[in-house]
Amino acid sequence: MAIYRAKTDSWYVERITSFLAGFFVFVSVILGLYTGNKYFFYFTAFVGFMLMFFAVTGLCPSSILLHKLGVPSLLEKYCEKEKGK
Known part of the structure; x- marks a missing residue:
């Protein structure tokens, strides 16, 4: 059985969006x-x-806004690591 675990070594658009949604609901x-x-x-x-x-x-408006503010997506972070090898 596969278990999905998100990468937590840095903050990226998808992680911040999930955090914001949970924070807004909680508050x-x-x-x-x-x-x-x-x-x-x-x-x-x-x-x-x-x-x-x-x-x-x-489509996620908050993700679009975060990306325009310069926060990279997980895919962009992964591609940067692959380029650096």
């Missing part, structure tokens, strides 16, 4: 429970929708 749920304001749960639903949107279409 919005905590704020929704703490304040009793249901609008925080709408933000949680939005993040969930965007995760499903990415799974269906392959």
